[in-house]
Amino acid sequence: MSSVKKYILESLKDQKEIFGDILYEKSINIEVKERQEIKSDRWHVAEKTEVKTDNNLFMEDFQKADNLASLNDMIKECQKCSLGKTRKSFVFGVGNPNADIMLIGEAPGADEDEQGIPFVGRAGKLLTDILIAINLQRDEVYIANIVKCRPPKNRNPLPEEMETCMPYLHKQIELVKPKVILCLGLVASNALLKNKSTLTGLRGNVYELNDIKVMATYHPAALLRNPNWKKGCWEDVKKFRKLYDELVARN
Numbered sequence: 384m385s386s387v388k389k390y391i392l393e394s395l396k397d398q399k400e401i402f403g404d405i406l407y408e409k410s411i412n413i414e415v416k417e418r419q420e421i422k423s424d425r426w427h428v429a430e431k432t433e434v435k436t437d438n439n440l441f442m443e444d445f446q447k448a449d450n451l452a453s454l455n456d457m458i459k460e461c462q463k464c465s466l467g468k469t470r471k472s473f474v475f476g477v478g479n480p481n482a483d484i485m486l487i488g489e490a491p492g493a494d495e496d497e498q499g500i501p502f503v504g505r506a507g508k509l510l511t512d513i514l515i516a517i518n519l520q521r522d523e524v525y526i527a528n529i530v531k532c533r534p535p536k537n538r539n540p541l542p543e544e545m546e547t548c549m550p551y552l553h554k555q556i557e558l559v560k561p562k563v564i565l566c567l568g569l570v571a572s573n574a575l576l577k578n579k580s581t582l583t584g585l586r587g588n589v590y591e592l593n594d595i596k597v598m599a600t601y602h603p604a605a606l607l608r609n610p611n612w613k614k615g616c617w618e619d620v621k622k623f624r625k626l627y628d629e630l631v632a633r634n
């Protein structure tokens with residue numbers, strides 16, 4: 384890829400990180416062809432998975448899991464959406480199973496797909512540094528993604544993929560029982576909060592999800608592409624830490 388094309392794509396990605404699909408829905412067709420291919424592929428998979436194997440029946444029981452390890456065992460072979468066919472690793476989640484604080488990103492990237500752990504590589508290192516900056520160790524929190532398998536070429540997960548995978552995340556949240564959740568990036572924020580706000584509109588606000596307080600900030604990968612956003616992220620995580628401290632002080 385030429386450096387100019389790469390620069391343009393990175394810039395578009397940055398804008399999408401802030402404004403989501405609103406700006407690009409009608410003007411960019413880059414993902415449309417891929418979506419159509421995946422949609423037809425998905426139907427193919429759906430037809431195939433209509434025949435219930437023992438494995439599928441096992442996965443449908445995942446709501447009965449009473450801890451994270453058994454949930455992982457129940458769903459790790461999942462093929463409910465097309466991402467199951469292209470992943471190298473199923474990336475469940477990592478961290479303290481009883482954490483008060485949960486961080487949620489959108490999807491595994493290449494490093495995560497290789498290692499089966501969320502937020503490794505450069506973005507993961509930056510996330511660890513962000514946590515340290517607000518006096519948190521990485522193993523104190525629990526980290527997961529909206530979808531558990533890497534979307535090809537690091538594209539955003541499609542709405543239907545997120546919808547299919549989301550019950551697993553909700554079950555993780557139910558088992559971890561965090562007091563606060565920090566969404567990393569617009570895609571994760573919109574998916575978890577079920578809204579279409581921009582990141583600018585979401586940042587700094589406190590939302591509620593089943594009595595859990597939820598805030599949003601930039602995805603660390605976006606901060607690597609655009610270091611100017613680090614200042615805003617710092618403001619967000621300070622507020623997040625303050626919110627957490629207030630909740631702990633109240634209980």
Ligand code: SF4
Nearest residue numbers: 461464467531532548
């Ligand atoms: S992304 Fe989620 S729903 Fe799709 S195959 Fe992976 S685990 Fe299953």
